[in-house]
Amino acid sequence: MSTDPFSDVLRLTEAKSVMAGGFAVGGTWGLRIPKPNLIVFAAIAKGSCWLRLDSQPKKPLQLHEGDVGLLDGSTRFFIGSSLDAPALDVEPSDMGGRVEEISANPDTVVLIGRVSMHPSSAALLTDVLPPRVHIRASSPKAAGLRWLVEQLLEEQRTKLPGTSVASEKLAELLFVQILRAHVANGSALPAGWLRATGDERIMRALRSIHEEPGRAWNLDDLAKAAAMSRTRFAVQFKAVAGIAPLAYLGEWRMRLAQKSLREDATSINELARSLGYSSESAFSNAFKRITGSAPRVYRTTERAG
Numbered sequence: 001m002s003t004d005p006f007s008d009v010l011r012l013t014e015a016k017s018v019m020a021g022g023f024a025v026g027g028t029w030g031l032r033i034p035k036p037n038l039i040v041f042a043a044i045a046k047g048s049c050w051l052r053l054d055s056q057p058k059k060p061l062q063l064h065e066g067d068v069g070l071l072d073g074s075t076r077f078f079i080g081s082s083l084d085a086p087a088l089d090v091e092p093s094d095m096g097g098r099v100e101e102i103s104a105n106p107d108t109v110v111l112i113g114r115v116s117m118h119p120s121s122a123a124l125l126t127d128v129l130p131p132r133v134h135i136r137a138s139s140p141k142a143a144g145l146r147w148l149v150e151q152l153l154e155e156q157r158t159k160l161p162g163t164s165v166a167s168e169k170l171a172e173l174l175f176v177q178i179l180r181a182h183v184a185n186g187s188a189l190p191a192g193w194l195r196a197t198g199d200e201r202i203m204r205a206l207r208s209i210h211e212e213p214g215r216a217w218n219l220d221d222l223a224k225a226a227a228m229s230r231t232r233f234a235v236q237f238k239a240v241a242g243i244a245p246l247a248y249l250g251e252w253r254m255r256l257a258q259k260s261l262r263e264d265a266t267s268i269n270e271l272a273r274s275l276g277y278s279s280e281s282a283f284s285n286a287f288k289r290i291t292g293s294a295p296r297v298y299r300t301t302e303r304a305g
Contacts, residue, residue, distance in 0.1 A: 003207040006197050010176070012255055013125055014118040017041075017175040019152060019167050021095025024106035030080030030087035036073040039115035039125065040092065041178060043068045043149045047108030052078045053131055066137025066146050070178050072129045079110065097167065099156045111152060113171050120258055120302075128192035133182050141181035148174045191242030199240050201226045205233070209249050213256060214276040217249055254290045257283075261299040268295050 022045075023031070033040070042051070044063045052060040055075035060083055063069055071077060078087055092112050099109070117125060135142060148170055155167045179194065189195040196202045208225040209217065222245050223233035237245045253275045260271055272283030287295045 003211045005193060005203070005206040005210045006179075008210050009124050009193060012259060013121045015115055015125065015172075015175070016117075017113055017115045017168075017171040019097055019171045020092035020112045020114050021097050022099035022109065022111040022156075024099060024101045024103075024109045025081070026103045026106040026108065028081050028085050029102065029108075030078060030082075030085035031090045032078050032087040033076065033090055033092060033112075035076045036071070036092065036114060038073045039070065039117075039129070039175075040073055041068060041070045041113045041115070041175060042079065043111045043113075043145070043152075043174070045109040045111055045149050045153055046106075049079055049081060049108055049110060050083050051132070052083060054078075055131055061132065061134055063134070064137060066142055068135045068142075068145050068149075068174075068178055068181075070129070070133035070135075070182070072126050072131050073114075074126070074131060081108070097164070099153070109153070111149060113174065115175055120262075121255060124193070124255070128190055128194040130188070130190065133178065135178060135181045135185070139181060139185055141177065141184055145174065145177050145181065148177065191240060193241060193248075196237070196241040199236070201228055201233075202237055202240055205237065205245065206248075209252060213249070213253050214274050216276055217246070219245060222246075250286060251290060254287055257287055257295065258291065258298065261295055262302045268299075271295075 042063070044065050044067045046065055048062060048064045050060055050062055051069055053071070053075050054077060061069070080087060092114055095112070099111070115125075135145060137146070152167060152170050152174070155163045155170070183189070183194060183198040189198070193206070196206060205222040205226040208222065219230055219234060223230045226233050228236065234245065237248075241248055243251070257271060257275060260266055266274075268283070269280045272280045275283065277283035277286065284295055287293075287298070291298065293301070
């Protein structure tokens with residue numbers, strides 16, 4: 001793969017961000033969005049509004065101009081001018097990428113995007129995110145986010161040739177920047193790979209694993225890459241990544257194996273060797289232990305589907 005675990009995970013999950021659309025509203029308004037089952041983000045291009053998750057009804061969040069919110073997609077949510085505003089049911093996938101002017105003289109403009117992922121690896125992202133992420137306009141990374149939002153709005157206004165492609169690329173970059181800002185803000189992240197990317201020393205070990213996933217890594221090698229003592233490294237890695245270093249190595253190998261089995265014609269024996277296993281049997285046992293399925297069964301099932 002590469003020495004950039006952050007990019008590796010996004011590529012492996014096949015994360016694709018698109019602008020579902022947006023709305024320009026004024027007065028009293030409310031929208032109720034059904035459980036998306038996809039990561040959703042909302043950018044406040046103008047004005048302010050309230051956001052409330054059904055899973056956290058007593059913890060509403062007020063979003064102001066320049067703020068960006070990211071939701072893990074696990075629950076229905078409400079967005080509106082006030083928490084008691086009557087709500088209209090809206091499905092983001094029906095927006096068609098357009099910014100709809102819902103009322104005359106709008107004072108609030110909200111853009112909504114969604115992130116699709118491959119079902120087999122989506123948990124790599126959803127499991128490391130809290131139900132909601134809030135990036136304030138005052139945060140150090142907000143200027144870049146604001147520029148992207150402005151460019152997305154400009155694409156909507158001008159409708160120049162290539163608008164669809166440009167909007168897709170901007171939405172993808174916006175999602176990456178939201179994740180970066182979340183890590184940089186030092187927010188309370190659940191243990192996992194995303195939190196680990198914010199730890200400079202642990203990140204060195206992650207880079208080593210991702211650069212050479214087939215190498216016969218041991219704890220001493222990875223601790224040396226992180227410039228830490230063996231014991232301190234093991235404790236710190238598990239604290240931030242939520243898993244022991246060699247267990248992370250094993251799970252990452254299996255993620256790579258799943259992708260290869262779905263997409264490539266590589267034989268299982270060749271795949272086993274490339275990922276550091278001494279035999280096809282050893283690889284098959286590890287694959288079944290971690291994924292719950294034998295490699296041949298997984299390949300046949302995925303390709304048939």
